[in-house]
Amino acid sequence: MNRLPVIDISPLYQDTAAGWQAVATQIDHACREWGFFYIKGHPISAERIEHLLSIAQTFFALPDEEKLRIDITQTRHHRGYGAVATEQLDPNRPSDLKETFDMGLHLPDEHPHVMAEKPLRGPNRHPDLPGWQLLMETHYSDMQALAQTLLRAMTLALGIDRDFFDQRFEEPVSVLRIIHYPPRETASCSEQQGAGAHTDYGCVTLLYQDAAGGLQVRNVQGEWIDAPPIDGTFVVNLGDMMARWSNDRYVSTPHRVISPLGVNRYSMPFFAEPHPDTAIECLPGCQDVNNPAKYPPTTCAEFLLSRFADTYAYRRELEAS
Numbered sequence: 001m002n003r004l005p006v007i008d009i010s011p012l013y014q015d016t017a018a019g020w021q022a023v024a025t026q027i028d029h030a031c032r033e034w035g036f037f038y039i040k041g042h043p044i045s046a047e048r049i050e051h052l053l054s055i056a057q058t059f060f061a062l063p064d065e066e067k068l069r070i071d072i073t074q075t076r077h078h079r080g081y082g083a084v085a086t087e088q089l090d091p092n093r094p095s096d097l098k099e100t101f102d103m104g105l106h107l108p109d110e111h112p113h114v115m116a117e118k119p120l121r122g123p124n125r126h127p128d129l130p131g132w133q134l135l136m137e138t139h140y141s142d143m144q145a146l147a148q149t150l151l152r153a154m155t156l157a158l159g160i161d162r163d164f165f166d167q168r169f170e171e172p173v174s175v176l177r178i179i180h181y182p183p184r185e186t187a188s189c190s191e192q193q194g195a196g197a198h199t200d201y202g203c204v205t206l207l208y209q210d211a212a213g214g215l216q217v218r219n220v221q222g223e224w225i226d227a228p229p230i231d232g233t234f235v236v237n238l239g240d241m242m243a244r245w246s247n248d249r250y251v252s253t254p255h256r257v258i259s260p261l262g263v264n265r266y267s268m269p270f271f272a273e274p275h276p277d278t279a280i281e282c283l284p285g286c287q288d289v290n291n292p293a294k295y296p297p298t299t300c301a302e303f304l305l306s307r308f309a310d311t312y313a314y315r316r317e318l319e320a321s
């Protein structure tokens, strides 16, 4: 059990019942065994990825004072630039050696949710780079659509209504993130990690990683195995909300990133999360008398905010203020 499955999802774009069922069965198996798999045959083009990578390199190469004009720690709704060491994913390790850009669904200041200061709602904060905003906003919607196609396939496996997730993912709090991992100083500096061991908080994460490598996933024996880059794929993994929703039928698996040596690494996770008011409680088909619900019900926003406070010192201060 040391290689993550690679699933060809192109049948989901051909729309035959047999094709959907075949993909759903493979996804179900991967979600139970691993909580991690690769997808190929998705509609995001290689040109799009190239364009994103090149503009990301331009952005992260800007002077700090330029990037800090959209400092994420100066927002309540978690948008913009996070400098190195803003995050500490593993509380037993030093802060992560990475810098980030985060965006979500853009809601203008006049939107009722923003006026009411609903958590995680607000406008995006983009850097002032030609072409950036249109590219990122387009990519955000395309990744949201891809995530919802995968979730629709999961409904077949979970035995719930086909539109169960679609209804709950209207005005989602999904996050598109771009990450730059600078190289670590020496080969022996093993304490320092790009991203400390963690599970993701949300429902499903779709990750593009460049060719540098360094992503590792913990298998059921507790060993760290490499999840190497595979051209043309996304790595898909489940987060804690999906584990709760499915009563642990689907697993939210720990993973980490070893800082690259001698090269920079860029990755782009898309964290698909539902509408903030969505109830996260055991799905109907995932409990019975022998297997009662393990987790108390919560909401998407309540759950995400509590996990953010674990990861970010600045969010703990925000919640306390």
Ligand SMILES: O=C(O)CCC(=O)C(=O)O
Residues within 6 Å of the ligand: 179, 195, 200, 207, 209, 215, 255, 256, 257, 267, 268, 269
């Ligand atoms: O950069 C990566 O490969 C993984 C990042 C990650 O796990 C995360 O941001 O949650």
Ligand SMILES: [Fe+2]
Residues within 6 Å of the ligand: 198, 199, 200, 255
């Ligand atoms: Fe992660």
